[in-house]
Amino acid sequence: MKQDERLEIFEKLRAEYSVFLLSVLWKLTGDRELFTEAMQYTLMGMWQHIEKLNSKKAGAYIYRIALSANSRAWRNRIGRNGQFARDRVDIDADPGEKLGRVELTAKVRKAISQLPDKQGRAIVMRYLQQHDYETISEKLRCSKASARSHVSKALAALKEKLATVA
């Protein structure tokens, strides 16, 4: 594929998925540095796989690239004192309680980044994007029952992961 053609496809996809990427990556990271990094990885992934994205399956691939980018950004965070963003704590609330909630939320986000691919997508679609099961089953190309099962398994996996870090 020629460079011009690659660029054209990339720009089209970049415009088409900008709102999606902003929303999903922010909700998955909740931290500006992580978000920027995940966004860079996603764009890189899209560019690297641009030929593959020139198909009907582009949406599914971009979903996967974004989730993979998010996991990678979180993995890079390991070892950096495990500090979570605290700039979003509501100062009007009880400081101790609010801080606990923010850290807990960050742990949930980190745990999502470690879920297997399909479970990760299912949980993001169900809760972060607030899709119904019919939409999830269409996007995951499975039955509604399977979609429910993916979400349920993902919740169980999250629970187990969070139990080990508690």
Place this chain on the structure above:
Amino acid sequence: MNNENIEEILKDIGKEEIPADVHKIAQETSNNFSSSLKQVKQPKRIILLEQIMRSKMTKIAAAAVIFIAVLAGWPLLDKRGVALADVLAKIEQARVYMYRMKMTSTGNLIKGMPSEQEITVTVSNEYGTKWDTDITNPDNGETINQQTYVMPDSKIVISLMPKSKQYMRMELDDDWLARMKKQNNDPREMVKQIIKCEYTELGKSVIDGIEVEGFQTTDPACFGATAEEGTFTLWVDVQTWLPVRSETDFKMGEQASVHGVTYDYQWDIPIEASEFEPVIPEDFTAFVADGMKMPGMSEQAAIDGLRLFAEMSGRYPEKLSLVELAQEIAALSQDMENMKFLTDKLLKLKEELSQTQMSEEEIRRAVMKKSMEIMQPIQSPGWFHMMLVQDKKEPVYYGETVGPEDADSVLLRWKVSDNEYRVVFGDLSVGDFTAEELAKLEQQ
């Protein structure tokens, strides 16, 4: 935390408003990336590299890959120097040589990697290679000695650890033997690298009373990816045209760096065959990994490794470069859920062995060895990939987008001849295809 709490948190995340400044960050990040694609008609790899290097978080991984690449004698551009080609020819004539090497790393490049090592290397084309290594423990400053013998005739590596009075023997298959032979010829590989890159002549200087001429490269092509991050300098004796000293530096932001120096070269020194034959003292005991084979480098070994990785995590590694794979494995191992299959197997083994006459220590060693045996194949995809790259087979890997459920998608492919490619699919089945067939497969 119960499911209700988690669901509540997830729902809250779903309802969150995106701050205005994050919209701006997203726009800028996206626009910057797009602009860099259009600015210059550079090769794709370099553009991507620049994007990677803009993120300080990714510098470690990128530079670490180069570090390994340099050590491994990565295949580079084929552009020959003049004087350095003569140096290479001169080194090739040496049958035996010795040099010292000191490596210092700061930061946490790879967990467990020692911060300081001093190695005396003796290479004989006829008998093999001997490494005498002093490893300094960064926590207490204590130095531990280890002697390693690579014996090509018997296809074995033997390590002696005098402090703990232990030894370890590892079998080498033909692939490993070929690689180790190549990589142990360090001065040759060093010169081969530099003459294939853009390098500058530093002019003359004096090192240890020897008049030398310097050559230096920071060429991103030479280091495979890190334009500003790597520097390699070689000092050559102007009289003999043999290396006197080399220095390698990789800086990875403020987080990690590696500094390597080779020096004290001695050429065509007299040696005895017995110097390359280790004697294991009677009071030494076998290290727990004794008798294990090196990780396989074959296609099948790589597939087995990918299968193991998928069994543990439900996905394939995103990258196969050695350092990035090592980092992924390290991250994977930190999650006990991923390790569950391993602990289950080991607990079962321990239970079985407890029924025998084995002592607790024997059981402990048997369990440790078993865990190493189970986990060992996970490294093989990285070694296999490295071999493909070194052999210029143009491997392309899609671990970021292809998972075990993508049975018919191309996961890894490489060139086997001018118009033929070998393909490993998402379900780990394998096939050979023409370029045209491959193009169709990759469009799917």
